Amino acid sequence: MTTTRRRPKWRNGTGSLTAPEAAGIPLEIAASYARRARGLLGRAGLEGALLITPCASVHTFRMRFTIDVAYLDRDLNVLAVRTMRPGRLGLPRLRARSVLEAEAGAMERWGIRPGTRLSVHP
Numbered sequence: 106m107t108t109t110r111r112r113p114k115w116r117n118g119t120g121s122l123t124a125p126e127a128a129g130i131p132l133e134i135a136a137s138y139a140r141r142a143r144g145l146l147g148r149a150g151l152e153g154a155l156l157i158t159p160c161a162s163v164h165t166f167r168m169r170f171t172i173d174v175a176y177l178d179r180d181l182n183v184l185a186v187r188t189m190r191p192g193r194l195g196l197p198r199l200r201a202r203s204v205l206e207a208e209a210g211a212m213e214r215w216g217i218r219p220g221t222r223l224s225v226h227p
Contacts, residue, residue: 115158120227122154122205126216132156132225145172145206154207156225162197163204165189171209175217176201183221186212 115136122130131153135141141157146167157163163174168191176184176198184198188209205223207215217223 115156116227118227120225122156123224123226124215124217125221127214130154130215134158134225134227151206151208154205154211156203156205158203160204161199161201162195163189163206164194165191166194167191173207173209173212173217175205175212175223177203177205177223179203181223181225183217183219183223185219186217 115134117136117140118134120132120134122132124130133153133155135144135155135157141160144157144163145151145155149169161176165172171188171190173186173188174195175186178184178200179202181203184201187195189195205217212218
């Protein structure tokens, strides 16, 4: 007998993120093509984090600030965490299904590192 776990159908909106060392982190969800393409472009900063889904790689061209990027698999397990300065192109992660972006230093404060499992509450 096999059991299948239902994956969430992501939609644009807001929610909260729970990480090992922080809970209730404000979260924006970018699921449509237009919202994913815009991402953090044109912003001077970010309160909380931005979840881009589906997504396997990001860039920081035309961005105004340095960001932390966490690549997530389909179960929201962290595959890798990188800090990216403006004007960079991130390498794609083959198993990544979503990307979590936040201001530089936030991932460390929240305890987000490879192997961490996150939970999102839309």
